Amino acid sequence: MLTLPTLTSTDFLPLWPALILSAGACLVLLSEVFLSSASRSFQPLLTVIATVLGALVAAATVFSVPTGVFGGFVVLDPFGSLVSLVICIGVGLSALLAPAFLRGRQAERGEFYALLLFGGAGMSLLVLSNELIFLFINLEILSIATYALAAYLRRGPRPAEAGFKYFILGAFSSAVLLYGAALLFGATRSTLLPQMGAELARIFTDPTLSDRQPLAYCGLALIGAGFGFKIAAVPFHMWTPDVYEGAPTPVTAMMSAAVKAAAFAAMVRVFLVLGRGIPGDALLTGFSTLAFLTMIGGNLLALPQRNVKRMLAYSSISHAGYLLVGVASLFVKSGTTKGGVLGVTALAAGATPDTAGALRGILFYLLAYTVTTVGAFGVLGALERRDDEVRGFAWDLDRLAGLAQRKPAWAVAMAVFMLSLGGIPPMAGFMGKLLIFRSAVDAGLVGLVIVGVLTSAVGAYYYLRVVVYMYMRPAPEAGGLPERNLSTELALVLSTVAVVVLGVLPGITGTWLSRGGSVFLGR
């Protein structure tokens, strides 16, 4: 018998950011209908207001006690609130980059911002989903918005190709994820994550249920592969450079910042809740293998790139690798030592894995990476020119040559972003890497951390090459200058300041991030 749940205002508390973003999207769409003049400059403003409101609301719930609401479909926990906050920041900053970019291509239309906001709402919901069907729907909401955005400038060959590739491969990965969910449902007979976790624990302890173990493993592997696509982990990364290059630059910024943050957070939640009952180090091995491959693959592929936008795409793969190191350290069971690159080597006896610390590290990294990558793509987007895009050398390193003489402030901002991506102090990226690697070392993943540090050293080469071009190469004769645009500059200033401040004074996020370790795991 079906009983309607009684909903209270607490049930809606975690949904507010998504509601605000959706409302903003509807407003933007409606405004398009009643538009009386050609001026659309209020639309980005509306978008930014919606994201700021969403961020404020998300921030207000950071100090809540972790609970399940909506009959357990949605969670209210600080981890989710903080990721929602990061998502709102990412979407807002990307929206600030958009007006100048779209105006330069005569493509200002309301649906761009509406799609951004709908995507943001999907991401925010994805992070809070505690039930597999709900989770899948939210994943699709955000994916469809992103497919459309990637192909937004549909007249050019590259955006169309990018959008189509993204759609095909995205559909493939969604199918994989859905299949995994179906297998898991078969094994556990539930779609609510906490119940599934409890059932999985029973499967692995009760000998009479051991025939369901292959089903469970296959389901987890398929779900992992589905998320692996969204976060661009090797070997599910192949779409990334093509799509990132072809998509409009503000959209690329949003994808590499907010979409990635949302997918990571959802993956962490799913596997934390489900993984409690999995014995041994199957999950650890899975994630550390992914991290290993992703760090090495992303960095090596980025090395020969002269196309900065593609380089940043590979860089976003490598950063997913560093984040995966943090994720892997979540699944270290205390007391196990195996050694090796992928295994656990405890440096100090009695060192215990610190899950809350690792989650804090992941959250800080997501925040730092969001502000950095949006800024980097923002500079790139402002510098590219329409005519060169088709031929594909709009983002060549030469385009940045001598930027320090032409636009010193832009060069400083870009240098800050590059140093942060390279993990060089005093930038935010350094603190993020430090936190993640520290929690991994505490958990005993010494081999993985060594690989991470070595590959970051490799990364320094291609990040610093951008700085070298900006500061040490002469400016080309006919170097076009980006037009001044208030909102682009605002976004760049905000992200530059954020990168430096987070790097110098990471403590300002202290009390908030210290809450980030608490994830609702169900009763």
Next chain:
Amino acid sequence: MLALVNPFTDAFPGAPENLANLLWVIVALPLAGAFLCGVLGKFMGRANTNFLACFTVFASFILSCLTLWAVGAQSTQFISPASGVPVRWALWLDLGRWFSAGDFSAHYGFLVDRLTAAMLMVITGIGFLIHLYSTEYMEHDDGYWRYFAYLNLFVAMMLTLVMADNLVLLFVGWEGVGLCSYLLIGFWYRDTEKAWAGRKAFITNRIGDFGFLIGMFLLVLLVGATEQMGRETALGRSNFSDIGRARAWVTAVHDQGPLNLEVLREWALRMPAETAKDRPGMTLGTTITTEGPLKGKTFGQVLTAALLLLLLGAAGKSAQIPLYVWLPDAMAGPTPVSALIHAATMVTAGVYLFCRLSFLLVLSPTAMAWVAMIGALTAIWAALIAFAQDDIKKVLAYSTVSQLGFMFMGVGVGVFWAAALHLVTHACFKACLFLGAGSVMHGNADETDIRRLGGLRKEMPWTWATFAIATLAITGIVPLSGFFSKDAILHGAHTTEVAGYPWVGHTVYWMGLFGALCTAFYMTRLYVLTFEGKRAPDARVPHAHESGFRMVFVLVFLAFLSVVGVVWGIPELVPGPGGRKVALMEGYLAPAMNLADRLASIYDTVTHTESSPWLGFAIAWAVALVGGATAWLVFRSWLPARAGKPLPNYIALFWSWARAKFYVDELYDLLIIRPFTVLSKGLYKIVDAGLIDGVAVGGTAGVLRRVGGWLRYTQTGNAQNYATVMAVGLLISIGVVLTWVLR
């Protein structure tokens, strides 16, 4: 936690001790000025930048005057964090923890006692005058905004140095002033020689800073060992018999940090000298038993080592033997900079450091003897070099080195107040001399060679008059400030016995007298050649012009200070501690120096014999007159009369050696710099360029780039291929799970 107070409502007016809450503003004002001048100076324009830079320092000066008033008030006191008892005549502001690492912590804290207050007056007062002077001196230079930003930053850093309540923060100021000094010496950096002078100053100072750092580390270990032994050994516990104070001290060691000045003061009190054998508990002769690098050494040995290392640091900053070589070259900077940084304030930091740590210094007679002898040697050495220099600024630079030697002498024989007094008076008259030299250069197309000046007395009357007064002051002629301050040091040396080194006091006295004789000689020579006689035939401009109002005003004011400063040094003027009649400065600084005096008299490390100073003063005066008169005769009548004839051999030989600065620079070059350069070049070629760059970096990069290049071909751009890779990856992982994990 920041305990900042709104300066306009809360703190003022009110009781003097409320002023503690405002101490941070004294530093913050010039710091903000530096920021604004540096960032916005170019856009604000010259007049606004000038005004802003002068205003911030002047505002700091006003606040410094208020603190001077406050530390003079009976009611001013704070509760010492290290002992729980009140400290009188001093202000303290703790802005909270700066950083902590393990057991070590350091705070942002400002401490102003009477010694600091005197320094504040010098830094902000003379600092303001020199800012004012600079506005005219730099009026034709386009780098004015850079100049004033550096100058304001210097003032802020110097204020940090003297106001720091712990040695770590003091070191921040110490390095900060070094940085500003470097920036300002090389201010005209397009001139290679000037840029090199800046580097020389910086590197020489780094050698000293190395000593300073190691000295600080030793003090940290020393305090840590004391605290640990106090807790763990029966011997140590009896030092800590007063349980309340002991707890307070231990808490302060952990909270405020071991380098907090109050913690160190309390340590000095707790740790009796070896001579106090009848007391139970640890003494300086006790062997350290706690684990660590100090194990097996005695407390006294470690303290002496720490102080000697600090002496190395002080020798770097205050240009003493063997690290004095940078100061003469530092004259490459603008002249007001030489006056402010390289005469009045920064170079006295070493003297200030030892006055600040006087309570530690008196526990180690060995360190005192070293300080005194280094000072005395430097005083004579630099004075001899000054004999034969022809550059007006170089003479003044060597004179500064020599005068700093006098201050070190004072510190080394335990008359800290006299050293501090000489510091203050020297700041006034040497600033006046330098600014006078700047005025001479300004009026003579930047001519600095005194052989090509001369006869300026009539053409630059104001510069002449003020320069003459300052010359008399540094020479030590009676009614001027330099006399009493210098001779208070000499008198102190004469009547002091440092335990275990009975010869030091007298040796230093006679060397000091000789130094005073030399001072009188070379200063009179400088004055005569510049201002008296006729204008040299090969002068750059036929007629000098007097400087403008702002420069002259500053000169007159400083000359005035050089005269009235005398009141601080007249002996037996006011009643002092112990019923004696003492000089004003001694009485004034007594609260700041009382711990050192107490420790010195309890443990007999320094003994002062009471005697009337007047006879010694008469001798010193006669010496100064003889030196001055000799120079006058030589350069006014003897040499002009012998024009054309060669000098006697022995004089010519001395002259050529002194002119070449006794070849010390060449010696350092041969002994240290050359071998070092050869070694570095060899290492660079073999290790860096060959192994690291060639094999390690180049090789790795080549391999990685090759691999990355191959991997590129996997990125075909074909969506089917992409999906295949994904599917294969997925299949492999599932295969692994099903075959190995489940078996």
